[in-house]
Amino acid sequence: MAPTKVTKICCIGAGYVGGPTCAVIALKCPHITVTIVDLNQSRIDAWNSPDFQLPIFEPGLEDVVRQCRDRNLFFSTDVDKGIRDAELIFVSVNTPTKKTGVGAGSAADLNNVERATRRIAAMSTTSKIVVEKSTVPCRTAESMRTILEANSKPNCRFDILSNPEFLAEGTAIADLYNPDRVLIGSLQTPEGLDACESLKGVYANWVPSEHILTVGLWSSELTKLAANAMLAQRISSINALSAICEATGANIDEVAHAVGTDSRLGPKFLKASVGFGGSCFQKDILNLVYLSESLHLNEVAKYWRGVVDMNEWQKRRFGQKVVKELFGTITGKRIAVLGFAFKADTGDTRESAAITLIRDFQSERALVNVYDPQVPQEQIWQDLQEASPSSSLDTIQKHVTVSPSAISALYKSMNKPAFVFDGRLVFGNTERERLANIGFKVISIGRGDSI
Numbered sequence: 403m404a405p406t407k408v409t410k411i412c413c414i415g416a417g418y419v420g421g422p423t424c425a426v427i428a429l430k431c432p433h434i435t436v437t438i439v440d441l442n443q444s445r446i447d448a449w450n451s452p453d454f455q456l457p458i459f460e461p462g463l464e465d466v467v468r469q470c471r472d473r474n475l476f477f478s479t480d481v482d483k484g485i486r487d488a489e490l491i492f493v494s495v496n497t498p499t500k501k502t503g504v505g506a507g508s509a510a511d512l513n514n515v516e517r518a519t520r521r522i523a524a525m526s527t528t529s530k531i532v533v534e535k536s537t538v539p540c541r542t543a544e545s546m547r548t549i550l551e552a553n554s555k556p557n558c559r560f561d562i563l564s565n566p567e568f569l570a571e572g573t574a575i576a577d578l579y580n581p582d583r584v585l586i587g588s589l590q591t592p593e594g595l596d597a598c599e600s601l602k603g604v605y606a607n608w609v610p611s612e613h614i615l616t617v618g619l620w621s622s623e624l625t626k627l628a629a630n631a632m633l634a635q636r637i638s639s640i641n642a643l644s645a646i647c648e649a650t651g652a653n654i655d656e657v658a659h660a661v662g663t664d665s666r667l668g669p670k671f672l673k674a675s676v677g678f679g680g681s682c683f684q685k686d687i688l689n690l691v692y693l694s695e696s697l698h699l700n701e702v703a704k705y706w707r708g709v710v711d712m713n714e715w716q717k718r719r720f721g722q723k724v725v726k727e728l729f730g731t732i733t734g735k736r737i738a739v740l741g742f743a744f745k746a747d748t749g750d751t752r753e754s755a756a757i758t759l760i761r762d763f764q765s766e767r768a769l770v771n772v773y774d775p776q777v778p779q780e781q782i783w784q785d786l787q788e789a790s791p792s793s794s795l796d797t798i799q800k801h802v803t804v805s806p807s808a809i810s811a812l813y814k815s816m817n818k819p820a821f822v823f824d825g826r827l828v829f830g831n832t833e834r835e836r837l838a839n840i841g842f843k844v845i846s847i848g849r850g851d852s853i
C-alpha cells in the first residue's frame with residue numbers, strides 16, 4: 403500500500419505548540435484542511451475572535467491566522483468531529499510534571515495524552531495516523547498503541563509516529579518556517595515507514611528534505627528530552643561560571659564570547675541569566691531524571707538533576723544579591739521588576755524566574771512594582787498566589803503592585819543610591835555607563851565590577 407497523501411489534519415490541543423504549529427501547516431499547505439480542537443472553550447473562542455485577540459502572544463502568529471482562518475484552518479471544541487474527519491491527528495496536549503502520586507515532582511503527567519488517545523480510539527471509524535507532538539517519556543508511543551489497538555473498530559488501523567516540536571516561544575513562527583530539523587520517529591515496519599512518509603510529505607511542502615530526519619520511535623522520543631536537557635545544561639554551566647566571575651572580577655559576557663568562538667562549542671545559549679524558566683526545560687529534565695531512576699541509573703539521574711539544582715541556586719542567589727547590595731535589608735523598600743514572563747516576546751509566565759524572585763522579595767517584606775506589557779494582571783496574581791499558597795491575595799496585594807508602565811521606576815523618583823540589577827545582561831558597557839552617568843549604581847549578573 404502506498405503512503406496516504408494527507409489532506410485532513412486534526413490537532414488535539416490549541417496551546418503554544420498546537421496553535422502555531424498547525425497554523426503554519428495550514429499556511430504552507432493550502433490543500434490540507436487543518437482543524438485544531440481543544441476542550442477549553444475560552445481558548446477556542448479567543449482563536450476564533452473576530453478581532454484576532456488570540457490566546458497566546460507570538461510575533462507573526464496573528465498574520466498567519468489572519469491568512470488561513472476559515473479558509474483551511476479551523477478552531478473548534480468539537481473534539482469528536484475533529485477526530486472522525488481526520489486522516490492524521492497530532493496529539494499536542496500539555497504534559498506537566500506530576501504534582502501527586504508516584505513520581506510526583508519529576509515524572510510527566512500523561513493523563514491528557516491518555517484521555518486524548520482513548521477519545522481517538524472511541525471516535526475513529528477509519529484508519530488514522532496518530533502523531534505524538536507533546537513531549538513525553540521514552541516509550542509512550544507503545545502505551546498509546548496498546549490503548550488504540552485494544553479499543554479499535556474493525557478495519558480501523560492506527561499508526562503511531564513521534565514528531566517532537568523544537569520551537570522556542572517568542573520565535574515560534576520563524577522556527578516553524580525554517581526549522582533546524584523536523585524529527586519523525588516511526589516503527590521500522592512497512593506500515594510504520596509508510597506513515598512516516600505521509601507525515602514527511604506534509605513537511606516537505608516547505609522544509610528541505612535534508613532537514614527532515616527519520617529515526618526509530620524511541621530515539622525520537624528520547625531526542626526531545628536530550629535536546630532540552632543539553633540546552634539547559636549549557637545555561638546552568640554558564641550560570642555556574644557567572645558566580646565565579648562575580649567573585650573574581652571576570653566578566654561572564656567576555657568569557658562566554660571567548661568560549662563560544664571555539665567552533666566545537668558555538669556561540670548560542672551561553673547568556674548568563676537569573677535562571678532559565680519556561681514550561682519545558684525544568685519539566686523535561688525532571689522527566690529524564692525520573693526515566694533514569696526508573697531504569698536504576700542513579701548516577702545518570704543525579705547528573706541531570708544537577709542542572710535543575712544549579713538553576714534553583716542561581717534564582718535564589720540573585721535575590722540574595724539584591725538584599726546584600728541594598729545594605730542587608732529590603733523591608734519596606736520599593737523594587738521595580740521589569741518583565742514577568744519567562745523571556746522576551748512572550749506572555750507565557752510558566753516557571754518564570756520573576757515569580758521566584760518576587761516571592762523571595764515578598765518574604766523580605768519589600769514593596770514590589772511589576773511591569774510586563776504582555777502579561778495580564780490576573781495571570782500575575784494567579785502565579786504569585788500559587789507561589790505563596792499560605793498568603794492570601796490581599797496580603798500579596800499589600801506588597802505587590804502591577805504597573806501600567808515602566809515610568810514609575812525612573813531615577814528622579816527613587817531613593818538614593820538608586821540601583822539597577824541586570825539579571826539578563828541586557829546592558830552592555832555603553833548602557834551601563836549611561837545609567838551610571840544618570841546616577842544609578844549598576845549591578846549585573848556575572849560581573850564583579852559594579853559601577
Ligand SMILES: NC(=O)c1ccc[n+]([C@@H]2O[C@H](COP(=O)([O-])OP(=O)(O)OC[C@H]3O[C@@H](n4cnc5c(N)ncnc54)[C@H](O)[C@@H]3O)[C@@H](O)[C@H]2O)c1
Pocket residue numbers: 414415416417418419420439440441442445481494495496497514515517518535536537538567568569570571681682
Ligand atoms: N510551549 C512550548 O514552547 C513547547 C515547545 C515544544 C514542545 N512542547 C510540548 O508540547 C506539549 C504542549 O505544550 P503547550 O505549551 O502547547 O501546552 P498548553 O497548555 O499551552 O496547551 C495544551 C492544550 O491542550 C488542551 N488539552 C489537554 N487535554 C486535552 C484533551 N484531552 N482534549 C483536548 N484538548 C486537551 C488544553 O486545554 C490546552 O489548551 C507539551 O507536552 C510540551 O512539553 C511545548
Ligand SMILES: O=c1ccn([C@@H]2O[C@H](COP(=O)(O)OP(=O)(O)O[C@H]3O[C@H](CO)[C@@H](O)[C@H](O)[C@H]3O)[C@@H](O)[C@H]2O)c(=O)[nH]1
Pocket residue numbers: 537567568569570571572630633637670671672673674675676677678679680681682683744745
Ligand atoms: O543563553 C540563554 C538562553 C536562554 N536562557 C533562558 O532559558 C529559558 C528558555 O529559553 P528558550 O529556550 O529560548 O525558550 P523555550 O520556549 O523554553 O524553548 C525551549 O523549550 C522548548 C520546549 O520544549 C523547545 O522546543 C525549544 O527548542 C527550547 O529552546 C528562558 O528563561 C531564557 O531566558 C538563558 O538564560 N540563557
